[in-house]
Amino acid sequence: VRALSTTVSDRTEGELIATIQAQLRPAPSWIAVGIGDDAAVVEPERNRLEVLTVDAQVDGVHFDRHFVPADAIGHRALAVNLSDIAAMGAEPRLALLSLALPADWPLEDFERFAEGFGRLAAAHGVHVVGGNLTRTPGPLVIDVTVIGSVKRRAVLARRGARAADAVFVSGAIGSAAAGLSQLRQFGPDAPINACIERYLRPEPRVRLGTLLGRNRAASACMDLSDGLAEGAHQLAAASGVGIAIDAGVVPIEPDARAWSERCGRDPVVDAVTGGDDYELMFTCRPRLGGRFRTVARQCGLTLTNVGVCTADGLVSLERDGRSEPMPRGYGHFR
Amino acid sequence: VRALSTTVSDRTEGELIATIQAQLRPAPSWIAVGIGDDAAVVEPERNRLEVLTVDAQVDGVHFDRHFVPADAIGHRALAVNLSDIAAMGAEPRLALLSLALPADWPLEDFERFAEGFGRLAAAHGVHVVGGNLTRTPGPLVIDVTVIGSVKRRAVLARRGARAADAVFVSGAIGSAAAGLSQLRQFGPDAPINACIERYLRPEPRVRLGTLLGRNRAASACMDLSDGLAEGAHQLAAASGVGIAIDAGVVPIEPDARAWSERCGRDPVVDAVTGGDDYELMFTCRPRLGGRFRTVARQCGLTLTNVGVCTADGLVSLERDGRSEPMPRGYGHFR
Numbered sequence: 001v002r003a004l005s006t007t008v009s010d011r012t013e014g015e016l017i018a019t020i021q022a023q024l025r026p027a028p029s030w031i032a033v034g035i036g037d038d039a040a041v042v043e044p045e046r047n048r049l050e051v052l053t054v055d056a057q058v059d060g061v062h063f064d065r066h067f068v069p070a071d072a073i074g075h076r077a078l079a080v081n082l083s084d085i086a087a088m089g090a091e092p093r094l095a096l097l098s099l100a101l102p103a104d105w106p107l108e109d110f111e112r113f114a115e116g117f118g119r120l121a122a123a124h125g126v127h128v129v130g131g132n133l134t135r136t137p138g139p140l141v142i143d144v145t146v147i148g149s150v151k152r153r154a155v156l157a158r159r160g161a162r163a164a165d166a167v168f169v170s171g172a173i174g175s176a177a178a179g180l181s182q183l184r185q186f187g188p189d190a191p192i193n194a195c196i197e198r199y200l201r202p203e204p205r206v207r208l209g210t211l212l213g214r215n216r217a218a219s220a221c222m223d224l225s226d227g228l229a230e231g232a233h234q235l236a237a238a239s240g241v242g243i244a245i246d247a248g249v250v251p252i253e254p255d256a257r258a259w260s261e262r263c264g265r266d267p268v269v270d271a272v273t274g275g276d277d278y279e280l281m282f283t284c285r286p287r288l289g290g291r292f293r294t295v296a297r298q299c300g301l302t303l304t305n306v307g308v309c310t311a312d313g314l315v316s317l318e319r320d321g322r323s324e325p326m327p328r329g330y331g332h333f334r
Numbered sequence: 335v336r337a338l339s340t341t342v343s344d345r346t347e348g349e350l351i352a353t354i355q356a357q358l359r360p361a362p363s364w365i366a367v368g369i370g371d372d373a374a375v376v377e378p379e380r381n382r383l384e385v386l387t388v389d390a391q392v393d394g395v396h397f398d399r400h401f402v403p404a405d406a407i408g409h410r411a412l413a414v415n416l417s418d419i420a421a422m423g424a425e426p427r428l429a430l431l432s433l434a435l436p437a438d439w440p441l442e443d444f445e446r447f448a449e450g451f452g453r454l455a456a457a458h459g460v461h462v463v464g465g466n467l468t469r470t471p472g473p474l475v476i477d478v479t480v481i482g483s484v485k486r487r488a489v490l491a492r493r494g495a496r497a498a499d500a501v502f503v504s505g506a507i508g509s510a511a512a513g514l515s516q517l518r519q520f521g522p523d524a525p526i527n528a529c530i531e532r533y534l535r536p537e538p539r540v541r542l543g544t545l546l547g548r549n550r551a552a553s554a555c556m557d558l559s560d561g562l563a564e565g566a567h568q569l570a571a572a573s574g575v576g577i578a579i580d581a582g583v584v585p586i587e588p589d590a591r592a593w594s595e596r597c598g599r600d601p602v603v604d605a606v607t608g609g610d611d612y613e614l615m616f617t618c619r620p621r622l623g624g625r626f627r628t629v630a631r632q633c634g635l636t637l638t639n640v641g642v643c644t645a646d647g648l649v650s651l652e653r654d655g656r657s658e659p660m661p662r663g664y665g666h667f668r
Binding site: 032033036037038039040041042043044045048049050051052053054055056058060061062083084085087088090094096097098100129130131132134135136137138139141143145147148150152155157158159222223238 | 366367370371372373375377378379382383385387388390392395396417419421422430431432464465466468470473475479481482484486489492556557572
């Protein structure tokens with residue numbers, strides 16, 4: 001088989017690194033040694049804790065390069081990590097980018113990937129201080145490590161919720177799952193709509209997370225990478241509470257609802273089990289409503305009270321006056 | 335095809351994480367939030383810079399799980415990162431472990447992997463604060479991020495060498511390449527010898543790196559992941575000098591030399607182009623020999639003066655009174 005177009009294997013490692021660097025902003029003075037040495041050397045921020053996360057995106061598992069444009073692959077690979085940083089109440093600061101590249105990946109896609117990654121990094125003031133490039137005989141794998149920082153008193157975690165705390169979600173859920181379903185059905189030429197855009201280029205809720213932390217408005221917080229249902233199970237388990245979600249108020253975009261109905265599926269079940277929205281779910285003490293209102297005014301997002309923490313340890317979906325066990329979300333293994 | 339033995343896909347993500355955690359030491363007090371939340375939260379060390387590196391190991395590229403035992407896969411995945419930290423003069427502190435697992439990986443191998451990783455982490459006081467698990471339709475990919483710390487005055491980099499500086503390497507080179515060549519030829523039942531052991535379980539030179547940094551004994555330093563030849567090219571380029579390596583004094587283990595000769599190959603070329611030894615190469619100012627001797631006494635390794643930095647910008651191998659261009663080492667891309 002002859003290569004019909006230029007691929008990453010037509011470039012040296014140095015040339016590929018230069019392509020990525022061309023998308024990055026100049027290194028600030030707190031980076032003592034940046035890309036190009038055995039490791040990066042940076043000055044930590046004073047009087048702040050560090051927040052660290054790593055997430056991998058695998059072609060054919062987390063995305064499909066046949067219908068996800070390369071710039072969106074780059075955007076998503078960073079966004080999923082920024083969302084984790086946001087869920088802790090922290091501000092992202094730096095990233096490491098590790099890529100396992102199949103030899104046949106078109107060079108143009110690699111360039112678009114670097115653009116998408118670099119654009120989101122710039123939007124959040126994130127500096128790429130290092131990384132790794134390797135070839136792979138398998139699918140494209142993108143591993144991103146992001147480090148942020150947060151004041152000790154502003155740290156959010158999954159474990160602080162108590163019975164009677166109110167449960168909130170930001171924005172709308174189920175949109176990304178509807179978008180993915182449409183991309184799978186119609187392929188890369190699917191007419192772009194809000195659901196598809198949400199799947200391709202999710203907006204990590206960094207501003208909301210830092211506002212919740214700074215104002216001490218949330219007793220627990222996590223991001224909804226695997227969906228509201230899975231998130232409710234995990235937050236409940238970490239905090240030792242139950243969670244009852246009111247199906248009637250779950251915020252679902254009209255387009256996502258319409259897509260579920262067109263497919264003959266239950267829009268609420270689709271919305272709570274669908275992942276990839278990267279909204280935040282958080283809990284608030286019932287008496288601290290003033291703090292919540294401060295955050296709600298400043299964050300620029302709709303925040304919906306979707307349920308309440310309970311003492312019974314059960315995670316349930318309340319609909320039409322009845323309580324159903326909350327379904328489980330997506331898991332990579334058994 | 336029916337699964338004949340238990341594989342990672344027979345376990346939940348939580349069970350796999352628990353398997354890894356069972357190999358780790360208890361979290362110290364500077365880890366405020368560890369494994370199990372959206373991200374880890376740690377307290378940075380005071381008055382030190384942070385050193386960050388990420389390296390990926392891909393089955394079929396960096397190792398082959400048909401002849402590399404699973405504990406050695408875990409050992410190597412961490413060792414290559416510790417070596418990068420050592421090359422900067424830093425002490426490793428924490429790690430993030432991201433795994434893309436093929437569904438057919440035997441559970442027993444996963445457990446051995448966790449043991450090998452955990453054992454080396456414990457030996458170097460490295461705490462795993464988080465990570466990521468995903469399945470993959472492709473080969474096993476292990477991405478490890480390691481963060482260490484170093485005092486500002488002790489930072490080593492590739493860029494500080496000047497003409498007339500002496501060039502040193504630690505230990506012996508070419509052993510790991512000879513070991514890999516034997517494993518490829520004889521398979522997993524190859525009789526274990528020093529070369530094979532060096533390939534399977536390289537010892538990152540952390541003590542040497544920190545001694546060089548603390549004593550300000552080295553003007554430049556890097557690790558030899560891609561071999562001495564490639565290292566010489568890279569250090570020379572970063573420092574803007576030439577490097578002349580004396581072929582007659584390159585330290586080669588007798589077993590590695592014998593293997594090259596048996597294969598009808600040039601032992602010196604094999605040794606300088608062979609990677610995976612994870613020795614350090616460093617340069618010393620000619621007038622600071624006292625500092626070098628302090629390090630040499632304390633590091634417990636043979637340090638060999640293999641050459642000198644030159645003003646001519648050429649990277650050469652001097653043998654039998656003649657100067658040859660230094661070959662290039664391994665590159666993943668063109």
